[in-house]
Amino acid sequence: MAQSYPEDKVRLRGRHWALAALLALGTTGLHAQNLNYRTYGTQTGVTAYTDLADTGTVISTPDKDDSNSAAQEIGFTFRYNNQDFTQFILNTNGYLKLGGTAPSPALYYEAAQTFAQGGPFKSTNAADVNLLIPFAADLLGPDAAEYRVATTGTAPNRVCTIQWKNVQDKPRQTTTTGTGATTTVAEQYTGFSFQVKLYEINNVIDFVYNTPTAGAGAAAPKVAVVGLKGSGNGFEQILSVAKNTNVAWSGPTFAQGDYGGIPFVFAKTTLPDAGRTYRFRPAAATDASVAAIYTLGKLPISGVGPQTIQGAVRNEGYTTLTNVPVTLTVAGANSFTSSKTVASIAPGATATVAFDSFTPTATGDNTVTVTATAAGDVTTANNTTTVAQQVTADTYSHATPGVLNTSSYGGTTAVAYLSRFQATDTRSVQSVNVYTNNAASVGRTVYAVVVNAQGAIIARSPDYQLQTADMGRYNTYTLSTPAIVYGTDFFVGLALTPNATSYFPVGTQAENPTRRLSTYSLAIGAGTAPADLSTSNAGKLMIEAVTAPVTCLPPTNLLVSATTSTGATLSFTAPAGTAPAGYSLVYGPAGFDPATAGTPVTGTTSPLALTGLAPATTYQAYVRSTCSSTSASLFSAPVTFTTLCTPPAPLATFPYNENFDGVTAPALPCGFTVLDANTDGFTWTTSTAAARSGANALTYNFNNQSLTTAADDWVFTPALTLQAAQQYLLSFYYRVGNTATPERLEIKVGTAPTVAGMTTTIFTGNNLTANTFTQGTAQPIRVTTDGTYYVGMHVTSAANSFRLSIDDVTLTAGPLAVNQALSQAVAAYPNPTSGLLHIDLRSSKAHQAQATVINSLGQSVLTRTLSTKQPDELDMATLAAGIYTLKIDLDGETAVKRISVQK
Incomplete structure (x- = not known):
């Protein structure tokens, strides 16, 4: 199994102790709810392992596999978990229970490489209490195995030693996740001997181990349980000892509670x-400890403001502490002292003490010390x-400088682990430093991120x-573009790319309890904060943010407000405070480096216009402030846009059909234009999300970044040549993305693809709810004069709606708008004709007349003014044989005749 570290718990390492250290004097009591042993009293060191040999008494068991002994005598009264014990019962699987009643006989984890089930800490059996657990595993006692107890010394300094001798772990099966394949994990330790020592004078407990023989099988990890258990499996009733596979026995982690990450x-x-x-070592009646100091391990000399250092003061005893003086001292490059008094701390509780504000005035190394006296x-x-602190020119970090990691964070999914910092001025985050010390991370791909409070990178x-x-x-991970933070919180960290097996690239330092609002995770792409x-006491992430103060601020919210085939208009928001002297916008092909390439455009205000662009081409643009001849800001975040294609000539042939399938989404068909009237960056595109025919449909998606911004977006058709005497019929199909969020659409006709140019409404739908494609039919289009027109579709859906799709748009030429009585007053002969067509308009009593001959395709092939006072002629000799429509405009009204030309 690869080395792994938790994603939810970080253990606090106990203090190391010297061989010459004296045992603390005096017996202890217990606060009623909690086991009277604490992490501060856990120590690891080396003593002489002395085999009991023939000393004492052999402990008999029914067999050497999953068996309890009879009650054995300690030889004195031992105080544990607020109770006095004179007996114990040994279990062959490496644990004992104080008292005369037996525990469950098989308290060990049920698989070789997992601790999800079983084990003495997890047991809820009322018999499985008051346990001392030097090495709980599925152990087997071969013929040479022996269990023995010996009490030595004289009162009040007697020591009871309980010994497991020459035991070994059993071969166990494990199942491979995903495949279900099972493999046997061979024994790892043979000839293993270890002891529990109980000290009469002070109720200290030692677990002492001898070096076993390595098993003959392949090396593979197994899980065991080591620690103490009181009256149940609650957090304050367990003191656990943890270490990972390649962590030496000299470097365990001690913590309150059951294993949360590593057994x-x-x-x-x-x-x-x-x-x-x-x-x-058991708790004393009165015992105040400083569990943690909450301060930045590294901080910049500017940009952090006054620092409020805090100390976490814990009552490790079993009586309430009152009026506890707590003192902060900062020494080194900076000097500072502050004292506070904590009125009361209950047994087992922790008080967080906030000292007076401290503002460093010099860079260099500080020593920060907090002392509590009861x-x-x-x-x-x-x-x-005491913790070390560095006042720097540019760096933020929670981690203590010069201290190695005690654990690491990671996993298999796309997730980032983040430290939260606060800037009191405007700063650019330029790079991120992350400590990594995990072999499973070699070959894995990571990247640094700066994240805002909403979770956006x-x-x-x-x-x-x-x-x-x-x-x-x-x-060091240098950011592709520095991030600007404007005197607010920001999150900096390392992101993992998904991998089939776990890896853990983010080092942590233990901090228990962990300072609040300091350590975070982010699910990449989930859209969550x-x-x-x-x-969960995750500890201090070993992440540093390298920053610099910013005096010339860049603009924000760079947007493309309009595009043409050869140009674009870009708008932006000026930086807060004093306006800069001007702005420099640089554009180029997508992916270009604005520091070394691109074309500049300068100006003194927003917007800025780009000209001379290539049609149907994708560009990227950046903008920055020019504060003086020698000072410019960082570039803003880029915006990407595509110029329109060269629009076609006005369409004069009908029917006109558009199914939006001749382009690659999200591009629009050539000649279509959009207007993002609310400039929120969400507007009409083609999309494959919902299409009636083919692959694409014209689609508007709501603004999912601002749930209070309503839609206000236009899409305009290419130019259309329409005739006054003709009526036109628009047909289309629409559907919404969700029936629970109705959409709103209006369709207008006008002489320009602008809001002002749209003058005539032909369709209004204020409650569109159909989530399957439904045909929509607009009112007939009638224009007053021949000319160029556009149809505009305007989505006005409420904020936080969803999607509106339109497909299979058809515009057909309908029947002419004809005055039938006037047509009767027009004489046109001969019909059919092969040449001159005689026309007599005297009976119409009109003052002006304009004749237009239209072919079967709807095209005008002949136009001239006619006399209304005397007969006139139209020369149709040049026209091909066929049926034509003679349209005559008489004082604003229309008369029509069907004319046959024969050759």
Whole structure:
């Protein structure tokens, strides 16, 4: 199994102790709810492992597999979990229960490589309490195995030693996730001996281990349970010892509560050294400890403002602490002192003390110390905690400088682990440093990110594949474009790319309890805000944000407000404060580097117009402020846009059909234009999400970034040549994305593809709810004069709606708008004709007349003015044989005749 670290818990390492250290004096009591052993009292060191040999008494068991012994005598009264015990019962699987009643006989995890089920910490059996667990695993006692107890010394300094000798772990089966294949994990330790020592004078407990023989099978990890259990499996009733596969027995992690991430993992590759000892010291009546100091490990000299350093003061005793003096001292490059008094701290509780504000005035190294003093506190080793701090020119970090990681964060999915910082001025985040010390991360691809409070990535570094040389150090990830933070919170971290197996590239330092609102995770692409991990005591992420103050601020909200085939108009928001002298916009092909390439356009205000662009071409643009001849801001975030194609000549042939399938989404057919009237960046495109025919449909998607912004977006058809005497019929199909969110659409006709140019409404739908394509028919289009016109579709749906799609648009030429009585007054002969057509308009009594001959395709082939006072002629000799329509405009009204030309 690859080395793994939790995504929800980080363990606090206990203090190391010297062999010459004296055991603390005095017996202890217990606060009623909690086990009277705490993490501060856990120590690891090396003592001499002394085999009991023939000393004491052999402990008999029915067999050497899953068996309990009879009650055995301790030889003195031992105080544990607020109770006095004189007996214990040994179990062959590496644990014992104080008292005269037996525990469950098989308290170990049920698979070789998982701790999801089983184990003494997880048991809810009322018998499985008051347990001392030096090495709970599925153990087997071969013929040479022996269990023994010996009580030595004289009162009040007697020691009871309980020994498991020459045991071994059983071969176990494990199942491969996904395939279901099972494999046997061979025994890892043989000839393994270990002891529990109970000290009469002070109720100290030692677990002492001898070095086993490595098993003959292949090396593979197995899980065990090591620690103490009181009256149940609650957080304050368990003191657990954890280590991962390749962590030495000398470096375990001690913590309150059941295993949340890593159990005690062992393998033949990591054997305990002879005499390796884990010590547990009970709580005293009065015992104040400083559990953590909450301050930045690195902070810039500017941009952070006054610092409120906090200390977490814990009552490790079993009586209430009152009026506890707590003092902060900062020494080194900066000096500062502040003292507070905590009125009351209940047993087992932690008080967070906020000291007076501290503002560093010099760069350099500080030593930050917090001391808590309680009257009658005889355990003074834990009264003071000290951390290092560096005041820098440019860097933020929660992690303590110069301290290695105690764990790491990671997984298999696209997730980022983030530290939250606060800038009090405007700064650019330029790079991110992340400490990595996990071999499983070698070859994995990661990238740094800067994230806002909504979870949007506002800057990132290029992808990077971790190398062996990157392990055990901080690695720098330079952002492709620096991120600007405007005196507010920002999140900086490392993102994982998905991988089939877990890897853990983000180092952490233990901090228990972890400072709140400091450590976060973000599911990449989920559209959610960063999730706070600090409530699960995740520790300090070893992440640094390298920044610089910004005095010349860039513009924001760069948008394309209009495009043509050869140009574009770009708008932006001026930076806050004093307006810069001007702006420089740089554009070029998508992906270009604005620092070294592109074409500049300058101006003093928004918007800026780009000209001379190539039709149907994708561009990218950046803008920055020019504050002086020597000072310019960083570039804004880029905007990408595509110029329109060269529009076709006005369409004069009908019917006109458009199914939007001749382009690749999201491009529009040539000649169509859009107007993002509310400039929110969400407008009409083609889309494959919903189409009636073919692949595409014309689609508007709602603004999912601002749920209060209603739609106000136009799409205009290509230019259309329409005739006054002709009526035209528009047909289309529409559907909405969700019946629960009705859409709104109006369709207008006008002489220009602009809002002002749209003058005549031909369709209004204020409650469109059909989620299957439904035919919509507009009112007939009648224009007053021949000319060029456009049809505009205007979506006005309410904010937080969904999607409106339109497909299979058809515009047909309907019957002419004819005055039938006037047509009767027009004489046209001969009909059919092969040449001159005689026309007599005297009976119409009209004053003006205009004749137009229209062929069967709707095209005008002959136009001239006619006399209304005397007979006139039209020369049709040049026209091909066929049926034509003679349209005559008489004082604003229309008369028609059908004319046959024969050759």
